[in-house]
Each structure stands twice: as C-alpha cells, then as structure tokens.
Amino acid sequence: MHAKYVDIAGRAYDLTPLSSEERKLLSRLKRLANRVESAEYRNRSLQEIATFYEGRGLSRREIVKKPLHKIAQDFGARKQVERGEARAPDYRDQLEELIRTRFPTRRAFCEATGLSEDMLSHVLSRRKHLSVDRLSEALGRIGYSLRISPLSKAS
Amino acid sequence: MRKKDVRVECWFLIPVRRDDQLSDGELHSTDAWIWLDNEQFARFEGGTLAPGIYAGFYRDPDTGKRVDDSSRKFIVALPQHRVRELRVLLQDACSVFQQKCIYLSVGGKVEFVALR
Numbered sequence: 001m002h003a004k005y006v007d008i009a010g011r012a013y014d015l016t017p018l019s020s021e022e023r024k025l026l027s028r029l030k031r032l033a034n035r036v037e038s039a040e041y042r043n044r045s046l047q048e049i050a051t052f053y054e055g056r057g058l059s060r061r062e063i064v065k066k067p068l069h070k071i072a073q074d075f076g077a078r079k080q081v082e083r084g085e086a087r088a089p090d091y092r093d094q095l096e097e098l099i100r101t102r103f104p105t106r107r108a109f110c111e112a113t114g115l116s117e118d119m120l121s122h123v124l125s126r127r128k129h130l131s132v133d134r135l136s137e138a139l140g141r142i143g144y145s146l147r148i149s150p151l152s153k154a155s
Numbered sequence: 156m157r158k159k160d161v162r163v164e165c166w167f168l169i170p171v172r173r174d175d176q177l178s179d180g181e182l183h184s185t186d187a188w189i190w191l192d193n194e195q196f197a198r199f200e201g202g203t204l205a206p207g208i209y210a211g212f213y214r215d216p217d218t219g220k221r222v223d224d225s226s227r228k229f230i231v232a233l234p235q236h237r238v239r240e241l242r243v244l245l246q247d248a249c250s251v252f253q254q255k256c257i258y259l260s261v262g263g264k265v266e267f268v269a270l271r
Contacts, residue, residue: 040206080185087181100247
C-alpha cells in the first residue's frame with residue numbers, strides 16, 4: 001500500500017499514521033469490495049469498522065471522520081462507478097456539499113459568493129456550467145480555491 | 156421485553172437517479188450515497204441496505220404522468236421516539252438526492268417525506 005491514497009474525487013489521505021491493525025483491516029476491506037456486491041460491501045464494511053473503532057472507545061461521529069473509514073467507503077464508491085450504480089462526483093457535487101455544510105441556506109451562499117440564486121440553481125441542476133473565472137472568483141470570496149488534482153486508481 | 160426496548164421497523168426507498176423534473180435524472184454521485192451512509196451510521200445504532208434494486212412506478216402529482224423508477228431500500232429499526240429523526244434525515248436526503256419526496260414505511264404505514 002502506498003503512503004498516500006487519493007480517492008475518486010481527488011481527495012488525498014496520508015496513510016503513514018495508520019496503525020498496522022488499521023492497515024490490515026483496510027486490506028481486508030479492499031479484498032471484500034472486489035468480491036461482493038455493493039450492498040453487502042456497504043453493510044459488512046460498516047459493521048467491521050464499527051466493531052474495530054467502537055472497541056477502541058470511539059463514537060460513531062468520530063469514526064466517520066477517520067481516514068480508514070473514508071478510504072473504505074472509497075473502495076465501495078469506485079465499485080459503484082464501475083458497475084454503473086453511481087457516478088464520480090464533480091465540482092457541482094462539491095459545491096452542493098459546501099453549501100450544505102457551511103451555509104444555512106443557498107441564499108446565504110449566494111450572498112457570500114456574489115452568484116445569483118438563479119444561476120446556482122441551474123448549475124446544481126446540471127443545466128448550466130460556471131466558467132472557471134466566475135467559479136474561482138466566487139470561491140475566493142468565501143476562502144476557497146479551485147485545485148487540479150490527479151486522478152488515481154485505487155491503490 | 157420492556158416497552159422502551161420495542162423498536163419500529165422503518166424502511167425507505169432512495170431512487171437511484173435524481174428527479175428529472177427537479178434536476179437532470181442522472182445517477183447520484185458517490186458522495187451522495189456516502190453522505191447517507193455516514194448520517195445513518197452516526198445517528199442510528201444500526202441499519203441495513205437491502206441487496207438489489209427495487210423497481211416501481213407512481214403517478215407524478217405535478218405532471219399527472221406515470222413515472223417508472225428504480226430504488227435502493229434501506230432498513231432501520233428505531234424506538235418510536237426517534238422516528239422523527241429519521242424523517243428529518245430524509246428531508247435533507249430529498250435535497251441531497253434531488254427528490255420531491257421519499258417513500259418511508261414506519262411499522263407498515265407509508266408516508267412521503269418531502270423537501271423542507
């Protein structure tokens with residue numbers, strides 16, 4: 001396993017802090033993802049991860065933030081894409097997540113970024129795209145930037 | 156069994172595609188499914204994703220047209236007083252999955268949870 005894992009959306013996770021037990025669990029889950037269908041992988045991986053971390057005193061909210069959990073979910077996500085059950089996320093999915101997690105409403109996001117609500121609605125509904133310049137400017141107003149990241153195969 | 160130990164079986168259907176009136180009718184992103192898994196996992200003690208796809212149809216109240224869809228089925232057993240939390244989660248899910256409403260069965264009684 002490499003020292004860095006890049007998920008399907010280009011998010012990188014440093015593997016060096018993982019314990020040997022975590023690495024073993026991750027390898028096991030990767031094999032499982034290749035062997036079983038999506039629902040079974042989802043159910044069994046959550047069960048194994050819960051058992052592993054709850055046994056070490058972590059809460060569920062803490063567990064979902066762990067890199068191991070995120071990487072394990074990425075194993076499943078890649079299989080979903082391969083099997084045509086879901087699509088890889090793009091910048092519009094990231095925008096949606098940003099709005100949902102950092103702003104009380106879409107309107108608040110629009111006021112902060114200078115984007116019109118009408119334009120945002122079209123973009124999130126996949127009817128229109130934002131230009132790179134317009135998106136960069138809007139994100140810059142709220143302390144974010146565009147980034148080019150490498151695509152990676154599950155490593 | 157003590158009354159407080161009794162749980163209600165709840166299940167809900169998430170269509171595999173975004174609503175084509177609200178959105179583009181495309182498959183959901185993997186991030187959307189991950190969001191739902193994390194919310195269920197963190198909020199509730201257990202839960203199961205049923206294997207396979209559930210095909211069905213309904214009449215869209217806005218257009219009057221028949222709509223065929225395919226969904227994934229999630230099952231969770233909850234104490235009665237926590238069913239409201241599931242409804243709140245599904246209201247958010249309407250937004251994340253771009254659905255007008257989500258089919259929810261609570262102890263055999265069906266309701267449709269709509270966008271807030």
